[in-house]
Amino acid sequence: MVEKIGHIKNPLTVIAIFAAIAEISGTTVLPFIESENQGIYIWFLMLFPVFLVGIFFLTLNFNHKVLYAPSDYKNEDNFLKSFGKATTEEKEKKLREEVEEAEDSSSTDENAPGTSGDDTEPQETSSKSASSKHSASSVLNSERHASLMANVSLAEKLSIMKLSKDMGLEFKTDVRFETPSRRKVIFDGLAIDKNKIHAVEVKLFRNKHVNPLRLDRVLLESELIASQLKCIDSKELVIHFMAVVDNPEVNASRVKERLSRYLDRYNVNVKLHVVTLDDLKNEYQYRP
Secondary structure: OHHHOOOOOOHHHHHHHHHHHHHHHHHHHHHHOOHHHHHHHHHHHHHHHHHHHHHHHHHHHHOHHHHOOHHHHOOHHHHHOOOOEOOHHHHHHHHHHHHHHHHHHHHHHOOOOOOOOOOOOOHHHHHHHHHHHHHHHHHHHHHHHHHHHHHHHHHHHHHHHHHHHHHOOOOEEEEEEEOOOOOEEEEEEEEEOOOEEEEEEEEEEOOOOOOOHHHHHHHHHHHHHHHHHOOOOOOEEEEEEEEEEOOOOOOHHHHHHHHHHHHOOOOOEEEEEEEEHHHHHHHOOOOO
């Protein structure tokens, strides 16, 4: 029966109850106090609740960690409430950004298709040929974009599965955290153990070129999140940067070497994982 009784967790409620008890008790005692001392006692009764509320807000401002009970984070689901689940719109926006990054990176190695024409052909024939080539190019680009989007989604899904298996942790997918500047950061996965908060960021690479801008945004934001989390809990934030290589002609070791040089610059604990998309598919026997 006792287990069913809930505990009051709101500090302001506790303060209100305590102040109310003090006021009622004080009013009861007031008639028994000598007349010359009653004025001082009445001032005490009026200022005491103000003093309690003032102490509470000072604590909230300068050392709010002490207001969290140990049971608040005993269960990782309770701790994850300080994060949040990304909305469908936020997930779609992040996916589009990932695809655009991968497209921009892969376009550096692609050559623009050349065209040639016969000066003796009539102008109308040349115009029709150009229109046909443009239409075919648009269809091809659309197919490439759809294929890339599918590979980005697949890389994220299989990477989370691999990390869950290798680390023995259950990762929540598409977890959102809000930085002090009100910017919402979405991690592909997040899990918590006794001492660490493990966040996962998956990036697809289609060539050996590494654009630092693809790292800057997420890692600079991770630095802000790490500093903010220190005010809430003693757990360390660990970023698992998962680089998935989607090109059999690209040496994964070279990609890892180049990424390592950039990741060391940031003031956050980053664990680098490099794997090929083909290896992930083979490991989980994925067949499109």
